[in-house]
Amino acid sequence: MIRIKVAELLGKNKMSRKDLADLTGIRPATIGMLYDETIKRIEIEYLERICIALNCTIADLIEIVPGGQEKRDL
Template sequence: MPIAIKLDVMLATRKMKSKDLAQMIGITEQNLSLLKQGKVKGIRLATLEAICVALDCQPGDLLHFQPEP
């Protein structure tokens, strides 16, 4: 997938555990794990917004476009 999700980097920067973030934004730890691994086909804008609020970041801090060769 040409869009990389850098959620684990942002969690480390903010010194927050995945479990705590999942609880804050109201999704399961399993779904957050799938998101971190890039194994999801899409993300709801409301979920992205909640992550950005919880981590005090911008969507661009979490998503990176890597064109395929």
């Protein structure tokens, strides 16, 4: 399973989903799906924008959890 750690990083940075949407220019609905880890696809450009806004790396943002349970149906 791939885990998207937007919620965790927003908490560490004391930032809201709206703040991230404003900083990145990514739709709030998309940020919400990333936050809830329900998104099925993400643009590489969005990953870059989020990493810049949160001052993190891709490895900080996305994690592969071996043997993890899927949160959604694929």
